[in-house]
Amino acid sequence: MKLYEDCIRILNILKLIRKEYSDAKILIAENSQAVTAYAISSVKNEFFALGADALITGDLELSISLLYKNWLETNELIEVNDGVILKDSNPNKASGINFNNEINAFTYPDWDQFPLQNYWKLGYGHGPTTTKRYLPIVTSRGCPYPCRFCVIPATNSRKWRARDAESV
Numbered sequence: 001m002k003l004y005e006d007c008i009r010i011l012n013i014l015k016l017i018r019k020e021y022s023d024a025k026i027l028i029a030e031n032s033q034a035v036t037a038y039a040i041s042s043v044k045n046e047f048f049a050l051g052a053d054a055l056i057t058g059d060l061e062l063s064i065s066l067l068y069k070n071w072l073e074t075n076e077l078i079e080v081n082d083g084v085i086l087k088d089s090n091p092n093k094a095s096g097i098n099f100n101n102e103i104n105a106f107t108y109p110d111w112d113q114f115p116l117q118n119y120w121k122l123g124y125g126h127g128p129t130t131t132k133r134y135l136p137i138v139t140s141r142g143c144p145y146p147c148r149f150c151v152i153p154a155t156n157s158r159k160w161r162a163r164d165a166e167s168v
Helices: 005-020 040-049 060-074 116-121 152-156
Strands: 027-029 054-056 084-086 140-142 160-162
Touching (some): 005 040, 040 054
Antiparallel strands (some): 140 160
């Protein structure tokens, strides 16, 4: 499989982190909403070979919370749901995706804790070009269409889930 540039960059960062922090637990979370991304389950062997301990696919909120809670209680990483793939997983285990159909339950970003000035200085991203200050509004997740150029069919199983109007 041909690796995307972004994947190669992340693999290089992973290699450096593992070299500097040999005992750290490294979790790689999938960007399951970006059209130009890649499914991390398709490159899991590369991530694990360079030192990742777990990959998280699908809706990240629940998987990360459960992993962290379990880590605090047991000091171990476990496969808390289908969205978590551990380095020591059965190699024949299917790469699952964890979804929460109740996306209204997801919390909103804590923009007070986010360095907005840095975000706006980037000068690119998913924002307008006519203004220097913007924030994304996420009204749904996923997509029902099978476009070949897009990773979303692989990372969201072609499911589309919308927030209620009141939630937006």
